[in-house]
Amino acid sequence: MSGLQQRYEAMVRALSGDVYRYAYFLCRDRTQAEDLTQETFLRAWRFLSSLRDDAKAKSWLFTTVRREHARQFERNAPRLEPLDPERVPDTGGESHEVLAMRQAMLQLPEKYRDVLVLQVIGGYSGLEIARLLGIPRATVNTRLFRARNQLRHMLEGDAGQPGLREASSR
Amino acid sequence: MNCLEYRRLMETAPAEAGAEAHEHARGCPSCADLGRRAARLDRLMHRAVRVPLPENLEARILMRQSFDRPQRPRARHRAWAALAAGLLLAVAVAWYGVRVVDQEARLHEELVALVEMADYALEARGPVRSDALSDALRPVGLGLREPVGTVSFAGRCLVRGNLSGHLVIRESATPVSVFLMPDEHVSRTSSFRRDGWHGIVAPAGRGTVGMVVPGEEHIDPALLERMLRAVRWRS
Numbered sequence: 001m002s003g004l005q006q007r008y009e010a011m012v013r014a015l016s017g018d019v020y021r022y023a024y025f026l027c028r029d030r031t032q033a034e035d036l037t038q039e040t041f042l043r044a045w046r047f048l049s050s051l052r053d054d055a056k057a058k059s060w061l062f063t064t065v066r067r068e069h070a071r072q073f074e075r076n077a078p079r080l081e082p083l084d085p086e087r088v089p090d091t092g093g094e095s096h097e098v099l100a101m102r103q104a105m106l107q108l109p110e111k112y113r114d115v116l117v118l119q120v121i122g123g124y125s126g127l128e129i130a131r132l133l134g135i136p137r138a139t140v141n142t143r144l145f146r147a148r149n150q151l152r153h154m155l156e157g158d159a160g161q162p163g164l165r166e167a168s169s170r
Numbered sequence: 171m172n173c174l175e176y177r178r179l180m181e182t183a184p185a186e187a188g189a190e191a192h193e194h195a196r197g198c199p200s201c202a203d204l205g206r207r208a209a210r211l212d213r214l215m216h217r218a219v220r221v222p223l224p225e226n227l228e229a230r231i232l233m234r235q236s237f238d239r240p241q242r243p244r245a246r247h248r249a250w251a252a253l254a255a256g257l258l259l260a261v262a263v264a265w266y267g268v269r270v271v272d273q274e275a276r277l278h279e280e281l282v283a284l285v286e287m288a289d290y291a292l293e294a295r296g297p298v299r300s301d302a303l304s305d306a307l308r309p310v311g312l313g314l315r316e317p318v319g320t321v322s323f324a325g326r327c328l329v330r331g332n333l334s335g336h337l338v339i340r341e342s343a344t345p346v347s348v349f350l351m352p353d354e355h356v357s358r359t360s361s362f363r364r365d366g367w368h369g370i371v372a373p374a375g376r377g378t379v380g381m382v383v384p385g386e387e388h389i390d391p392a393l394l395e396r397m398l399r400a401v402r403w404r405s
Contacts, residue, residue: 012231017223024221034224041231042238043283050287050327060287067365094217101218119183120215126183134366144182148211 008045011057016041018121019061025117026069028106036072040064059132062122066114104154112147115140176201180208274371277330277354278362281369281380284327284336285347291338292345296322303337310335311404312350312377318400319393329354344387348397349380352404361389370394376403 019040024033040061044051051057105113118129126144130137171179171194179191184205195202224230285292298306298321306324307313312335322345323338335350359372369382370389379397381389 008235009232012228016228016231020223020227021219021221025219030224034227034230037227038231038234042234045235045238046328046331047283047287050284052288052290056289063286064283097214098217101214102221105215105218116215117219119185120212121219125186141178141182145178148181151215152211 004048007054008048011044011048011054012041015058015061018058019065022062022117022121023065023069025105025113025121026066026110036065036068039068039072058122059128062118063132100155101151104151107154108147108150112143112150115143116147119144173198173201177204180204184208184212274356274360275362277356277371277378277380278360278364278369280329281347281349281371281382282364282367284329284349285367285382286365288325288327288336291323291325291336291347294323294338296320296338296340298322298324306337307335307350309333310350311352313402314400315402316400318348318396339393341393344383346389346393347382349382350377350397350401351380352377354378354380372398374398374401374403376405377401 016037020033020037023036023040024030027033027036043064044057044061051060105116108116115129115133118124118132119126122129124132126137126140130140133140171190173194176191176194176198179187180201187205191205195205300317303321303324304313306326310326310333318337319339319341321337322340323336325336327334327336327349329349329351330353332351332353334352334354335348337348337350339346339348354377356371356373356378359370361368361370363369363385366385367382368385368387368389369380371378371380372394374397379394379401381394381397383389
């Protein structure tokens with residue numbers, strides 16, 4: 001197996017989960033998320049010989065996912081109805097509070113959802129998100145604040161879930 | 171750190187809290203309570219984003235990659251020619267036009283991806299000596315007839331599977347990424363803006379020259395002229 005192939009496989013093993021999940025939270029559709037992930041990794045393979053620092057692969061992959069999403073789906077995708085927790089597939093026996101949080105995150109406006117999932121899935125700092133998106137750090141902070149604030153409001157409306165209220169109450 | 175700064179941090183990026191924030195929380199019960207709630211919300215978000223992955227995702231990505239082969243423009247040209255022979259001329263011309271535009275767009279996309287992947291090239295400060303520059307271009311079968319300016323990086327890359335020259339010219343604050351592509355053959359000069367980058371692709375001798383700069387910058391036509399004049403393409 002060539003060195004390039006080994007690098008590629010290591011990259012797929014390490015990052016395909018995060019890339020898929022980021023894609024899913026952008027497009028909110030499992031099939032589209034997998035298509036985006038496939039396309040992104042295929043592009044990564046084609047340019048891998050130009051990538052010297054593997055530590056930068058994740059940022060490149062996330063940026064590519066976001067751009068591909070914008071190109072392929074954003075303009076043509078039908079507006080999705082507000083998501084219903086009952087319709088979220090493959091719950092895998094997760095608790096209601098996790099599903100409700102996922103649902104709430106998926107309902108955030110895209111510009112808030114994007115910075116939040118970059119922070120949570122990507123593990124990026126505010127400064128790194130600002131660089132990735134090419135926007136000022138202050139804008140990132142504002143979006144993060146609003147995203148978290150909206151989540152708290154959405155979850156506080158989920159009556160009968162003490163765990164959520166505890167997590168989100170102020 | 172005061173209460174306002176702590177609160178701001180907890181409401182935007184609690185995971186970025188450092189020693190100073192923790193010290194503040196230890197001495198401020200209300201901020202400590204806020205911090206605990208923010209951390210709880212963060213933990214819940216981290217669980218929420220772990221959506222189940224499609225079955226065999228890694229294997230499917232690797233399988234698709236195994237079928238990918240570098241695109242060979244020359245082979246496509248031959249295929250075009252064979253197909254065009256069997257079609258009406260007008261249809262063939264129209265179709266060819268669409269393909270040319272499509273190929274141009276793909277090349278633009280490729281150059282932008284290369285600039286972003288090979289960010290070390292933009293970070294290099296050089297200057298590259300003329301002998302090192304020649305060494306970098308020789309394996310591609312290219313040479314330079316005359317100086318092209320201050321080169322801060324000289325290397326090679328694959329453009330659509332074909333070995334190409336990759337230079338960065340730095341004569342002002344803005345570095346210009348230059349791609350010398352002996353296996354690309356475009357019929358006209360085209361400029362593009364894509365993903366925050368601005369570029370130009372031009373036919374040159376037996377190959378193609380591509381240049382890319384950050385989107386807000388412009389490409390000096392004199393530099394393009396100089397490159398077109400200076401490159402000695404392989405015969």
